[in-house]
Amino acid sequence: xxxxxxxxxxxxxxxxxxxxxxxxxxxxxxxxxxxxxxxxxxxxxxxxxxxxxxxxxxxxxxxxxxxxxxxxxxxxxxxxxxxxxxxxxxxxxxxxxxxxxxxxxxxxxxxxxxxxxxxxxxxxxxxxxxxxxxxxxxxxxxxxxxxxxxxxxxxxxxxxxxxxxxxxxxxxxxxxxxxxxxxxxxxxxxxxxxxxxxxxxxxxxxxxxxxxxxxxxxxxxxxxxxxxxxxxxxxxxxxxxxxxxxxxxxxxxxxxxxxxxxxxxxxxxxxxxxxxxxxxxxxxxxxxxxxxxxxxxxxxxxxxxxxxxxxxxxxxxxxxxxxxxxxxxxxxxxxxxxxxxxxxxxxxxxxxxxxxxxxxxxxxxxxxxxxxxxxxxxxxxxxxxxxxxxxxxxxxxxxxxxxxxxxxxxxxxxxxxxxxxxxxxxxxxxxxxxxxxxxxxxxxxxxxxxxxxxxxx
Amino acid sequence: xxxxxxxxxxxxxxxxxxxxxxxxxxxxxxxxxxxxxxxxxxxxxxxxxxxxxxxxxxxxxxxxxxxxxxxxxxxxxxxxxxxxxxxxxxxxxxxxxxxxxxxxxxxxxxxxxxxxxxxxxxxxxxxxxxxxxxxxxxxxxxxxxxxxxxxxxxxxxxxxxxxxxxxxxxxxxxxxxxxxxxxxxxxxxxxxxxxxxxxxxxxxxxxxxxxxxxxxxxxxxxxxxxxxxxxxxxxxxxxxxxxxxxxxxxxxxxxxxxxxxxxxxxxxxxxxxxxxxxxxxxxxxxxxxxxxxxxxxxxxxxxxxxxxxxxxxxxxxxxxxxxxxxxxxxxxxxxxxxxxxxxxxxxxxxxxxxxxxxxxxxxxxxxxxxxxxxxxxxxxxxxxxxxxxxxxxxxxxxxxxxxxxxxxxxxxxxxxxxxxxxxxxxxxxxxxxxxxxxxxxxxxxxxxxxxxxxxxx
Numbered sequence: 001x002x003x004x005x006x007x008x009x010x011x012x013x014x015x016x017x018x019x020x021x022x023x024x025x026x027x028x029x030x031x032x033x034x035x036x037x038x039x040x041x042x043x044x045x046x047x048x049x050x051x052x053x054x055x056x057x058x059x060x061x062x063x064x065x066x067x068x069x070x071x072x073x074x075x076x077x078x079x080x081x082x083x084x085x086x087x088x089x090x091x092x093x094x095x096x097x098x099x100x101x102x103x104x105x106x107x108x109x110x111x112x113x114x115x116x117x118x119x120x121x122x123x124x125x126x127x128x129x130x131x132x133x134x135x136x137x138x139x140x141x142x143x144x145x146x147x148x149x150x151x152x153x154x155x156x157x158x159x160x161x162x163x164x165x166x167x168x169x170x171x172x173x174x175x176x177x178x179x180x181x182x183x184x185x186x187x188x189x190x191x192x193x194x195x196x197x198x199x200x201x202x203x204x205x206x207x208x209x210x211x212x213x214x215x216x217x218x219x220x221x222x223x224x225x226x227x228x229x230x231x232x233x234x235x236x237x238x239x240x241x242x243x244x245x246x247x248x249x250x251x252x253x254x255x256x257x258x259x260x261x262x263x264x265x266x267x268x269x270x271x272x273x274x275x276x277x278x279x280x281x282x283x284x285x286x287x288x289x290x291x292x293x294x295x296x297x298x299x300x301x302x303x304x305x306x307x308x309x310x311x312x313x314x315x316x317x318x319x320x321x322x323x324x325x326x327x328x329x330x331x332x333x334x335x336x337x338x339x340x341x342x343x344x345x346x347x348x349x350x351x352x353x354x355x356x357x358x359x360x361x362x363x364x365x366x367x368x369x370x371x372x373x374x375x376x377x378x379x380x381x382x383x384x385x386x387x388x389x390x391x392x393x394x395x396x397x398x399x400x401x402x403x404x405x406x407x408x409x410x411x412x413x414x415x416x417x418x419x420x421x422x423x424x425x426x427x428x429x430x431x432x433x434x435x436x437x438x439x440x441x442x443x444x445x446x447x448x449x450x451x452x453x454x455x456x457x
Numbered sequence: 458x459x460x461x462x463x464x465x466x467x468x469x470x471x472x473x474x475x476x477x478x479x480x481x482x483x484x485x486x487x488x489x490x491x492x493x494x495x496x497x498x499x500x501x502x503x504x505x506x507x508x509x510x511x512x513x514x515x516x517x518x519x520x521x522x523x524x525x526x527x528x529x530x531x532x533x534x535x536x537x538x539x540x541x542x543x544x545x546x547x548x549x550x551x552x553x554x555x556x557x558x559x560x561x562x563x564x565x566x567x568x569x570x571x572x573x574x575x576x577x578x579x580x581x582x583x584x585x586x587x588x589x590x591x592x593x594x595x596x597x598x599x600x601x602x603x604x605x606x607x608x609x610x611x612x613x614x615x616x617x618x619x620x621x622x623x624x625x626x627x628x629x630x631x632x633x634x635x636x637x638x639x640x641x642x643x644x645x646x647x648x649x650x651x652x653x654x655x656x657x658x659x660x661x662x663x664x665x666x667x668x669x670x671x672x673x674x675x676x677x678x679x680x681x682x683x684x685x686x687x688x689x690x691x692x693x694x695x696x697x698x699x700x701x702x703x704x705x706x707x708x709x710x711x712x713x714x715x716x717x718x719x720x721x722x723x724x725x726x727x728x729x730x731x732x733x734x735x736x737x738x739x740x741x742x743x744x745x746x747x748x749x750x751x752x753x754x755x756x757x758x759x760x761x762x763x764x765x766x767x768x769x770x771x772x773x774x775x776x777x778x779x780x781x782x783x784x785x786x787x788x789x790x791x792x793x794x795x796x797x798x799x800x801x802x803x804x805x806x807x808x809x810x811x812x813x814x815x816x817x818x819x820x821x822x823x824x825x826x827x828x829x830x831x832x833x834x835x836x837x838x839x840x841x842x843x844x845x846x847x848x849x850x851x852x853x854x855x856x857x858x859x860x861x862x863x864x865x866x867x868x869x870x871x872x873x874x875x876x877x878x879x880x881x882x883x884x885x886x887x888x889x890x891x892x893x894x895x896x897x898x899x900x901x902x903x904x905x906x907x908x909x910x911x912x913x914x
Contacts, residue, residue, distance in 0.1 A: 035686045191648040261718040269796035285825040299782020306778040321763040325756020339726035368742040
């Protein structure tokens with residue numbers, strides 16, 4: 001009946017490995033879903049990972065490795081230990097698009113050996129898929145796609161499909177693609193419609209002429225957007241001559257969505273592409289370190305900026321107390337604006353031509369919040385320094401810093417996108433660091449500038 | 458042929474509204490997809506939104522409003538202007554699960570009027586759906602689900618389905634659910650299998666006994682996880698008696714995924730639930746302000762902390778120069794740890810029982826990166842102050858701050874999750890603010906503590 005996932009399995013498995021109960025382990029493993037097994041593998045070291053894979057039924061191995069595709073370092077380590085015969089078996093047991101993904105992480109000698117062992121037809125299909133950019137529609141698709149012809153009857157189409165399945169093996173499909181004699185995609189019929197139609201009806205009379213298809217070179221992010229826009233479960237892929245060459249299924253699209261979102265979250269948090277379950281501390285450090293060094297350099301620059309105000313700060317040390325606050329608020333406003341823009345650019349809700357519109361909007365939002373924060377800051381400063389003029393200057397400086405932060409946060413991602421650089425890279429550590437440096441410089445410059453200096457006399 | 462989305466449409470539409478070319482506008486609008494029209498609406502004010510909706514074909518309106526469901530304030534404003542007759546028509550034109558979502562945002566008098574106008578059967582179904590928590594499987598499902606009986610032949614099952622479609626209208630479906638005489642879900646047959654099977658074959662011989670179903674009360678995040686785990690395009694929903702009561706389709710699951718990810722990004726960036734295309738500056742300000750005020754209060758506390766070290770800072774002002782740096786690095790490490798943990802908790806890769814494991818891992822990663830950063834900081838401090846002992850003290854303090862930040866960042870989300878509070882709420886502004894206050898306090902305490910004070914003499 002209804003299954004639910006048991007997250008505690010991997011503890012049990014570890015115990016079974018440690019107590020060398022391999023028969024129990026074997027029957028347990030083979031009763032789990034590939035996803036569950038891959039989840040367990042992520043919690044083990046290489047030696048135990050290989051032991052587990054040895055205990056699996058042969059047809060389970062490709063499915064489990066497919067699930068590991070999001071954890072590329074783990075997968076690379078594992079397949080690096082496999083013989084070319086074993087790899088060939090695995091590649092043959094996978095869907096073509098997954099096989100291409102797996103082959104693309106092998107080293108050259110392994111690829112050559114696997115390719116040599118494969119039957120000619122699979123080798124040819126795989127070679128074609130490997131030519132596509134991994135992040136394009138071509139790289140996501142499987143070349144196995146059910147197509148039927150306009151002039152057939154439903155009965156003939158069903159026979160066609162049965163013949164196709166005899167040749168290629170059974171695959172779930174939801175939509176049959178209608179092609180003309182040159183394999184141009186001209187329409188679709190859903191399986192539901194085929195099932196319910198009279199077997200003598202002509203496909204041409206059943207089919208929907210409105211087909212949404214994507215070009216083989218289209219970026220995967222765009223493919224996801226189109227699938228979502230038209231609520232597609234399968235997206236057909238066409239080549240430059242509008243011929244049907246493959247299909248992308250929703251499970252691959254969901255994987256892409258996840259990947260992209262995690263990338264965005266990683267950029268905002270400064271963890272880069274790091275994976276949750278990555279077992280190595282060293283690798284996690286390496287992924288996160290660049291962002292920290294960036295923060296460190298930014299911090300060094302702020303120290304230099306503050307150093308240049310040494311005498312002023314010694315005269316009025318209270319000014320320095322508000323520096324962490326100014327940096328925090330400026331950084332927060334910057335990150336708020338930029339993450340809204342990055343999200344909008346990713347979903348298409350914001351266009352790169354919207355620069356001024358967006359800048360204006362974010363400036364107003366930033367200004368409004370800046371004024372509220374400044375009012376509170378004036379009270380806080382008064383409480384701490386009992387100096388009205390200083391309180392007003394600090395509040396004023398905050399508003400300027402906030403507007404600067406909103407401007408940087410909203411325009412940098414759009415400008416980067418125009419330059420074809422992933423705007424998600426700019427958010428997070430980069431935006432906060434920039435705002436720290438300039439925010440503090442602006443704050444000190446305003447607070448210690450001549451017109452506001454009377455309070456220090 | 459292949460359509461691609463034109464993001465420039467909304468400019469054209471605005472122009473057409475402004476020049477009052479309503480005939481051109483009408484034919485343009487009705488050639489667009491509901492998603493495109495909803496995208497345009499988000500860029501307009503209420504008056505223009507209503508004008509556009511008036512120009513749409515009647516059957517387009519429910520589809521367009523469904524697409525607006527993610528922008529609830531916009532949708533609320535629009536439907537607030539509708540008569541109850543118009544609302545009833547719209548509700549009747551929607552899938553039941555979407556209709557329930559729409560009805561749930563109406564005000565009480567509108568709900569009563571709509572319910573009164575609806576035919577008895579729809580009213581009953583809608584009332585049932587409205588009882589579920591919006592974020593549960595029951596709240597996501599549609600009660601329209603194709604079920605067939607084990608003892609039928611394929612031919613009889615197809616007739617059943619045709620009869621069902623005659624009563625309920627045509628719906629795409631990919632899987633037929635096999636039930637026993639009490640409507641208990643006992644198996645599945647895919648449409649592909651039905652299509653290709655002999656019409657005289659028994660359903661019982663075709664069906665897969667392994668069914669994954671979810672309980673009506675299951676949280677939507679869990680539903681998404683199960684669908685992903687088993688690569689399901691449709692998830693059947695069962696009640697407490699294991700009876701089949703509805704189905705959830707992948708488009709709704711994809712919407713949930715998006716919602717959850719955007720929520721996470723919003724929490725990390727401190728933009729809350731704010732939507733990209735939300736037209737009102739005031740609302741955007743309101744969504745972001747709480748996080749800024751939190752930062753402000755944190756900043757105030759750091760100012761008080763620094764104030765208590767006034768004399769020490771006046772003696773060695775260089776110490777103050779590194780405060781923004783310490784705050785930035787501590788905040789970054791904290792946010793890196795916490796976002797990795799939040800992501801892991803959301804995907805199930807990290808369990809709440811993993812607290813110590815995770816803490817230990819994040820402490821090691823944080824310590825490693827802290828040591829590298831501290832080494833650089835020692836050099837920076839030396840360059841700026843030419844005081845070796847101060848440089849070493851600063852570096853040492855950074856390592857302590859970093860370990861503290863890693864500990865807070867990794868354990869707070871897990872502890873919150875144990876208390877059944879959404880851990881995503883804790884990341885972002887909350888974690889950085891906490892780290893600012895304590896990080897600076899730790900830094901000042903260490904730097905100005907007795908054993909390290911020789912350099913100031």
